Amino acid sequence: MSLVELKVEIAPAGVELADTTLVELGADRWNVFEDVIIERAWVTGLFPSEAEALAEWQEFGTKLAEAGVTNIGDVEFREVADADWRDSYKAHFHAWQFGRLHWVPVWERPTFQLPEGDAVLWLDPGLAFGTGNHETTRLCVERLAALAEKKRAGDRVVDAGCGSGILALSAVLLGYEDVVGFDNDPEAVRVSNENAALNDLANRVRFFVGDLKTGLAGEQANVLSANIQADVLSLFAGDLVSAVAPGGTLILSGILAGENSQVRTVFEGLTPNWTINARVMGEWSDIVLARP
DSSP: OOEEEEEEEEOGGGHHHHHHHHHHHTOTTEEEEEETTTTEEEEEEEESSHHHHHHHHHHHHHHHHHHTOOBOSOOEEEEEOHHHHHHGGGGGOOOEEETTEEEEEGGGTTTOOOOTTOEEEEEOOTTSSOOSOSHHHHHHHHHHHHHHTTOOTTOEEEEESOTTSHHHHHHHHTTOSEEEEEESOHHHHHHHHHHHHHTTOTTTOEEEEOOTTTTTTTOOEEEEEEESOHHHHHHTHHHHHHTEEEEEEEEEEEEEGGGHHHHHHHHHHHOTTSEEEEEEETTEEEEEEEOO
């Protein structure tokens, strides 16, 4: 199968605005890429035909312009073969680390040097969200790593909206023994299982298809992570709060910094005796709630 890629160059100063607009609209066919070395940036999308691509761009491009994103190039089209579009994400996924944990794309495995005493999670995110290169994922990973320092035997970790499985698999490397993850996208679950097998962790974490209703039904997690987006978190706040065990922690991310107070208000109304704190990283933020 081949697709048509639509590509438009934008001013680098508009990258964050474009990324914010993409998330707010839920425009999952579009991506924003930036090359910080040459100081250039683009908006790209993949579509079945040039006509559909142009129609989608007329709507999405208008929203970008309203948000203050400036185009500095013409609309470009190119036909993308199946193998090409499936591998196009690789140029935008780079190795990174936090503490003793490293997250490394599998295609760097032959050359990567792991420091003694550290652990590595090899990842091939495919088309699923979650390479760890995004602030929202890093916020969750750093919270998870901090919690792991005081984990108890038998603590259960649940990764709601697992994407490529990075948080669930990181939890295993951090020493958690009871870990599950779910996503409403079967492709995300497939990629998560592939990443588990890639790291010889297939028998140590379970991934399944589910949403924030079915996936959390009857759940009592010691650590529940939900890296999704503000409106969805608020809509399912009751389900998320109910799925946290006494003494457990709820990690919320995928929240734009400007939306944090609104989301926090929703959760504060449901958790009057819980401890709440938040952090900001770039344009993004998290909220962490600890149940007594």
